[in-house]
Amino acid sequence: MKIIETDVAIIGAGGAGLRAAISVAESDPQLKVALISKVYPMRSHTVAAEGGAAGVIKDEDSFENHFHDTVAGGDWLSDQDAVELFIHEAPRELTLMEHWGCPWSRKPDGRVAVRPFGGMKIERTWYAADKTGFHLLHTLFQTSLKFPSIKRYDEYFSTDIVVVDGKCCGFTAIEMRSGEVTYFKAKSVIIATGGAGRVFPFTTNGAIKTGDGMAMAYRAGVALKDMEFVQYHPTGLPGTGILITEGSRGEGGLLVNKDGYRYLQDYNLGPPDPWPRKKAMELGPRDRLSQAFWHEQQKGRTIKTADGDVVHLDLRHLGEAKIDERLPMVRELAKSYVGVDPVYDPIPVRPVIHYTMGGIDTNIDAATNIPGLYAAGECSCVSINGANRLGSNSLTELLVFGARAGSGAAEFAKARQGAINESAAKQEAEKTEKRLAALFAKEKATESIPGLRKEMNDTMESGAGIYRTEDSLQATCTKMSEIRKRSANIGLQDKSKVFNTDMAEALELDAMIDVACAMANSALQRKESRGSHQRLDFEARDDKKYLKHSLAHYSPDGNPKVDYRDVTITSSQPAERVYGGAQE
Amino acid sequence: MSRDTVQLEILRYDPEKDSEPYFSTYEVPFNDDWVVLDAINYVKENLDRTLTYRWSCHMAVCGSCGMVINGEPVLSCHTFMRDYGDKIRIEPLQNFPVERDLVVVIDDFVEKLGSVKPYIVPKVEKTVDEGEYIQSPAQLAVFKQYTACINCLLCYSACPQVGLNPGFVGPAALALAHRYNLDSRDVGRAAREDVVASNPGIWECSFVGACSEVCPKSVDPAAAIQQTKIASTVDYFTDFLTPWRKQ
Numbered sequence: 076m077k078i079i080e081t082d083v084a085i086i087g088a089g090g091a092g093l094r095a096a097i098s099v100a101e102s103d104p105q106l107k108v109a110l111i112s113k114v115y116p117m118r119s120h121t122v123a124a125e126g127g128a129a130g131v132i133k134d135e136d137s138f139e140n141h142f143h144d145t146v147a148g149g150d151w152l153s154d155q156d157a158v159e160l161f162i163h164e165a166p167r168e169l170t171l172m173e174h175w176g177c178p179w180s181r182k183p184d185g186r187v188a189v190r191p192f193g194g195m196k197i198e199r200t201w202y203a204a205d206k207t208g209f210h211l212l213h214t215l216f217q218t219s220l221k222f223p224s225i226k227r228y229d230e231y232f233s234t235d236i237v238v239v240d241g242k243c244c245g246f247t248a249i250e251m252r253s254g255e256v257t258y259f260k261a262k263s264v265i266i267a268t269g270g271a272g273r274v275f276p277f278t279t280n281g282a283i284k285t286g287d288g289m290a291m292a293y294r295a296g297v298a299l300k301d302m303e304f305v306q307y308h309p310t311g312l313p314g315t316g317i318l319i320t321e322g323s324r325g326e327g328g329l330l331v332n333k334d335g336y337r338y339l340q341d342y343n344l345g346p347p348d349p350w351p352r353k354k355a356m357e358l359g360p361r362d363r364l365s366q367a368f369w370h371e372q373q374k375g376r377t378i379k380t381a382d383g384d385v386v387h388l389d390l391r392h393l394g395e396a397k398i399d400e401r402l403p404m405v406r407e408l409a410k411s412y413v414g415v416d417p418v419y420d421p422i423p424v425r426p427v428i429h430y431t432m433g434g435i436d437t438n439i440d441a442a443t444n445i446p447g448l449y450a451a452g453e454c455s456c457v458s459i460n461g462a463n464r465l466g467s468n469s470l471t472e473l474l475v476f477g478a479r480a481g482s483g484a485a486e487f488a489k490a491r492q493g494a495i496n497e498s499a500a501k502q503e504a505e506k507t508e509k510r511l512a513a514l515f516a517k518e519k520a521t522e523s524i525p526g527l528r529k530e531m532n533d534t535m536e537s538g539a540g541i542y543r544t545e546d547s548l549q550a551t552c553t554k555m556s557e558i559r560k561r562s563a564n565i566g567l568q569d570k571s572k573v574f575n576t577d578m579a580e581a582l583e584l585d586a587m588i589d590v591a592c593a594m595a596n597s598a599l600q601r602k603e604s605r606g607s608h609q610r611l612d613f614e615a616r617d618d619k620k621y622l623k624h625s626l627a628h629y630s631p632d633g634n635p636k637v638d639y640r641d642v643t644i645t646s647s648q649p650a651e652r653v654y655g656g657a658q659e
Numbered sequence: 660m661s662r663d664t665v666q667l668e669i670l671r672y673d674p675e676k677d678s679e680p681y682f683s684t685y686e687v688p689f690n691d692d693w694v695v696l697d698a699i700n701y702v703k704e705n706l707d708r709t710l711t712y713r714w715s716c717h718m719a720v721c722g723s724c725g726m727v728i729n730g731e732p733v734l735s736c737h738t739f740m741r742d743y744g745d746k747i748r749i750e751p752l753q754n755f756p757v758e759r760d761l762v763v764v765i766d767d768f769v770e771k772l773g774s775v776k777p778y779i780v781p782k783v784e785k786t787v788d789e790g791e792y793i794q795s796p797a798q799l800a801v802f803k804q805y806t807a808c809i810n811c812l813l814c815y816s817a818c819p820q821v822g823l824n825p826g827f828v829g830p831a832a833l834a835l836a837h838r839y840n841l842d843s844r845d846v847g848r849a850a851r852e853d854v855v856a857s858n859p860g861i862w863e864c865s866f867v868g869a870c871s872e873v874c875p876k877s878v879d880p881a882a883a884i885q886q887t888k889i890a891s892t893v894d895y896f897t898d899f900l901t902p903w904r905k906q
Contacts, residue, residue: 115769117810118713118721173791176842178799185793209696209720210806217777217835229769252758314692317718408718411737442665496762515703568708571675574759577708 076508077250077257078500081109081226082488083247083481084261085289086233088112089119090208090470091452091477093215094268098481100222106485109259110279111248112227113283113579117504120269120281121473124208125404126322127200128172128470130165132189136197140164143647145468148194148360149432149461150606151622151649152301152642157457159645161468176427177214178203180401190325190401192466194360194654196327196353200467203319204207205404211470231257232579233287234294234511236264236448237503239419243447244500245306246291247507251579254572256511258504260495262488263447265480266292267473270431270453271590273583276532277383278428279311279318290586291373292435292595295444298626299635300456301433301588303598303608306464307541309364311427312413319405319424322359326401329389330364331421332376338386342367344655355655360609362463363654366425369541378421387421394418426541430469432460432607433597436626441480451480458624462606477523513627524580527565531558531584531591536572539595544611554632555592559633562588593627593635600637601625616650621656622645662689665804669710670750672757674880680757682748683707688842689740694748696724696735711760719875721865722811725752726761732816732873736744748768768812774854798843805838805883807876813872814880820863828858830870830880837883840890848890856891864888 083099085092088110096110131141141162146153152616169187173179179187180202191198199332203210219225231248245261246307266646268288281368292298294637310319324330327350332338333387337356344359344367348426357364377384389458390405391399395418398406402417409415409422429608434456441449441457452473459472538551562585603617604610623639630636664686672680685706686697698715698866703710704832712735714724719737726735727750729743755763785792814830815821821829828836836855855861864884871881 078900113812114715114723115765116714118715118723120716120721122721122809123716155805167787169790170787174779174781174785174844175786176844178803179791181794181796181799183796185798187791206720209809213806213820218779220773220776281717281721283715404720411719501742525710569711571672571673571709571759574676574711574762576703576711603746652855 076504077144077255078108078260079257079579080260082106082261082608083263083265083484084111085111085265085267085542086111086246087119087267087269087452087454088116088227088261089267089269089452090212090215090484091120091480092108092471093219093266094474094477095265095267095481095484097215097222098478099277101222101487102482102485103489104224106224106488108225109228109261110225111231111233111259112231113232113251113287115229116227117213118283119212121208121212123207123279123281123318124470125318126192126229126325127190127202127207127318127467128169128211129192129195129199129465130169130200130201130471131199131466132187133197133199136199140196141199143621144195144463145459146461146466146647147652149463150616150652151356151647152461152624153459154457154643155645155647156437156643158459160439161459161472164475165471168471168478168568172211172214172474175214175218180204188320191353191358192321192325193364194465195356195358200322200325202322205322205402208470223226229483232582232584233291237500238295238445239496239503241349241446243445244495247504249511251574252609254575256508258501260497260500262491263449264486265484266435266450267377267452267477267480268454268455272428274531274587274591274594275428275535277316277536279308279316280428285583285587286590287583287586288450289435290589292443292448292450293589293629295445296601297445297446297448298436298438298573298628299433299590299593300626301597302431302433302459302593302623303601303625304462305428305605306432306607307365307426308429309368309426310388312408313423313425314399314413316427317408317412318427318429319388320402321361323388323402325392325404327393327424328357329349330357331387331389332371333378333641334376338365338371338376339364342370343657345441346656355657359654360463361466365541366609368426372416378423383425383631385423385425387415388424389421390417391419391421392620420449427608429628430464432456432462432464441476442483442484447491449480449484451476458506462608474514514578516568517566520564522561522564524565524577524584527558527562530556531588535591535595539598542609542611543598545599548595550594552599554587555595556633559588559592565596588633589629592633595609597625597627608646622649662745665689665698666821667702668746668748670762671760673759691741693740694736695728695738695740695749698740699735707778711762713762720809722809725811725813725816726750726886727752727816732809734813734869734875735876752812754815754818755812762782765812768815768829771832772810772835773826775828775832776847776851777839779839779842779845781844787880791846794843802841804818805834805841805878808834808878809876811875813873813875817873821867821868822876824863826858828854828861830884831889833861834878834880837887837903852891852894855887858892861888
C-alpha cells in the first residue's frame with residue numbers, strides 16, 4: 076500500500092474543499108496540504124450552482140434581516156449561534172472572492188450588484204449572471220494554483236476514514252488510474268464531498284453527488300444530523316432535472332398553472348402583485364413552493380407531459396435583453412433541453428431534489444466528534460440551514476465554513492501531540508484493501524449495481540418525497556434495510572485496475588444506501604411537519620417534542636439508531652413562518 | 660422519423676489487456692429526447708459494465724464528457740441522438756493519450772493551465788474591510804467572455820498546433836491568461852508574458868480557428884490568441900523603441 080504523508084488532507088475539491096485548502100495555505104505556508112478528489116476540481120458540482128450567494132451589502136439591509144430570514148426560512152431548526160457567525164462572515168467571504176477575481180455582475184457605478192431570492196427581505200444575493208457556482212469554483216481553483224503548499228491528488232476515490240485510539244489519522248483512497256489503494260496519513264482531515272441528491276431518481280445533482288463523504292464519516296462514528304430534511308427545488312426541467320435558477324424568479328419570473336393562474340396566491344403566499352414583492356408569491360421559500368406544486372397536482376391543475384406533471388415558469392415579460400444579460404444560461408438550457416426559448420414561451424418546470432440540509436454533524440468550528448476530523452459544505456450540517464435552506468445561502472456557507480474548517484484543521488495539525496501510530500493506522504487502512512479485494516474476487520454476483528440503485532431511487536421517491544406518511548416511510552425503511560442486506564451480493568463485471576468505474580459505482584452505491592437509510596429512518600421518527608419534512612399524518616410543527624436535531628448513528632444493518640439534540644436558540648424564539656402579504 | 664434503435668460504435672482500450680484500441684458496437688434504443696451521453700449510460704447500465712468514460716453534470720457546465728462523435732469534438736451531454744443517423748461513432752478526444760476507452764490523460768493540460776498564472780495579481784492590495792474593487796459593467800464586459808471556459812478540452816482536440824507541437828500551451832490556457840490580462844483589477848501581464856509570449860506555439864497558431872468553432876461556451880480562444888499576439892508585439896516594439904520604459 077502506498078502511503079502519502081501530509082499535515083492536512085482534504086477530501087473533495089469543490090467550493091468548500093478549495094476554500095479550506097487556501098485557508099490552510101494562507102494560515103501557514105509550512106503546512107503540507109493534500110487536496111484529494113474523485114474528479115478534477117473544476118468538475119465538482121459547485122460548478123452547477125446558478126443564482127448566487129447571499130451576503131448583506133445594501134445600506135437598507137442588515138445582519139438582523141439575514142439572520143431572521145435564515146432562521147425563519149429554516150423553520151427554527153437552525154442553530155442560531157452558527158447563523159450569527161455565518162451572516163457576519165458572509166459579506167467578507169464574498170468580498171474576498173471579488174478580490175480573487177470572481178466576475179460578479181456589477182451595478183453601473185462599478186459596485187457589486189445583488190438580486191432578491193426566495194424568503195429574503197432585502198435583496199442580498201451576489202451573482203455572476205446565472206453561473207455563480209461555476210465562477211466561484213473556477214475562481215477558487217485558479218487561485219489555489221498560487222499556493223505551492225497545496226498538492227492535488229485528482230481522481231482519487233476516497234473510501235474510509237482511518238481512526239486510531241479515537242483520533243483521526245487520515246484516510247484511504249483508490250487512485251483511479253492505477254487502482255492502487257493509498258493511505259493518506261494526515262494530522263487532520265476535512266471532508267468536503269458535497270451532497271447526496273443521487274439517492275433520489277429525479278435530481279439537479281450531477282452523477283458524482285453520491286454522499287461518499289457523509290457515509291465515510293458515518294461509518295467512522297460521526298452521526299448524520301437532520302437527514303430527513305431534503306430540499307426540493309421548485310423549478311427543474313422535466314426529464315433531466317436540470318436546474319432553472321431561483322434567480323429567474325428573483326428577476327421577476329412568474330409561476331402559473333395550466334390555466335395561466337398564479338396559483339401560489341392560494342397557499343398563503345399572495346397577494347399576486349404584478350412585480351413580485353419580497354418573501355411573497357414566486358419569492359416564497361423553496362419548501363412552500365414545492366409543496367404548493369404538490370397540492371396543485373392533487374387538484375388536477377398542473378400540466379401533463381411525458382416526463383411528469385409541470386407548471387409554467389414565465390419569463391417572457393422580462394424581455395430578451397434582460398434575459399440575455401441576467402439569465403443567459405437559463406435561456407440556453409431551456410432551448411437545448413426542452414426546446415423552449417423563454418423569450419417567447421414559458422418554461423415547463425417541476426420540483427426536483429436539490430439539496431441535503433442534513434449531513435455530517437459538526438460544531439460551529441466545523442469539527443466533528445472525532446478529534447482531527449472536520450467537515451464543511453453540503454456534506455456537513457453545522458447547522459445553519461435548519462429544516463429548509465434559503466436559496467443562495469449554500470454558496471456562502473461553503474466559503475464561510477470551508478475557510479473555518481481550514482483554519483481549524485490547520486491549528487489542530489500544528490498542535491497535535493505525538494506521532495501517528497503508523498502500524499496501527501496501516502492495519503486499519505489495510506481493511507480497505509481487503510474489502511476491495513473481496514469485491515473484485517466475488518464470482519457469483521446475484522445483484523446488479525444499476526438494478527439495486529434503481530430500487531433505492533424508487534423507494535426513496537415513493538416513500539420519502541415532498542409529502543410523507545408513517546406508512547410510506549415505514550415501507551421505505553423496510554425496503555432500504557432489505558437493499559442494505561442484498562447489497563452484499565453485488566459484484567464487479569469489470570476486473571481491470573485502470574479507471575474502473577464499475578468499482579466506483581459499487582462504492583458510490585454503498586455510500587448512498589447508508590445515506591438513504593439515515594434519511595428514511597430519521598424521517599420516520601420525526602412525527603411532525605417542519606420545513607421540507609412534511610408529514611400528512613402529523614401536519615403541525617411540534618416544538619415541544621421536535622425542536623431538536625436528529626442524529627442518526629450508523630448501524631451495519633441499515634437501521635440506524637436515531638436520537639436528538641436541542642437546537643441552539645439565541646435571540647429568536649420559534650414563531651409562525653409567515654410569507655406573502657400577511658407578513659406586513 | 661421512426662427509428663427504433665441506433666448503433667453506437669465506441670472505441671475501446673484497456674491498457675491492462677489490449678495491445679491496441681478497437682471498436683465495440685452496441686445497439687441502443689432511439690429516443691428523441693436523449694443526448695448521446697444518455698445512450699452511453701444506457702450501454703453502461705444494461706449492456707456492458709466495463710465501458711469507461713467520464714461524466715457528471717449532464718448540463719454542459721462541468722466539462723467532463725468531451726468526446727469525439729462522428730469525427731467532431733463535442734460534449735456528449737449536449738449533443739442529441741436525433742441529430743445523427745443510425746450509426747454513431749464515439750471516440751476519445753484527440754491529442755491526448757488514452758487512459759482507458761473514452762477517458763484521456765489530461766495531466767499535461769492541467770499543468771499548462773497552472774503555468775499561465777491564472778489568478779489576480781492586484782494593482783493595489785486591498786483588505787476585505789476596504790470592500791470590493793470598483794469595476795464598471797463595461798470593464799467587466801471586456802474580459803467576461805474569456806471567463807466562460809469550462810476546461811472541456813474540445814479545443815485541444817480540434818487544434819492542429821496542439822497535435823503538432825506538444826509544448827504549445829494551447830487555446831484554453833491562453834484564453835485564460837488573456838482573461839486575467841484584460842481584467843481591470845489585474846497587473847500580472849508581465850509575469851504571464853514569460854509563458855505566453857515566449858511559448859513555441861502561440862506564434863505558430865495559424866488562426867485556423869478550429870478551437871473557437873468547437874467551443875461549446877463561445878469563449879473564442881482564437882480571438883484571445885490573436886489579441887495576445889498583437890499585445891505582445893506592441894510590447895516588443897515599445898521596449899525596442901523606448902528601452903528606458905522597462906525600468
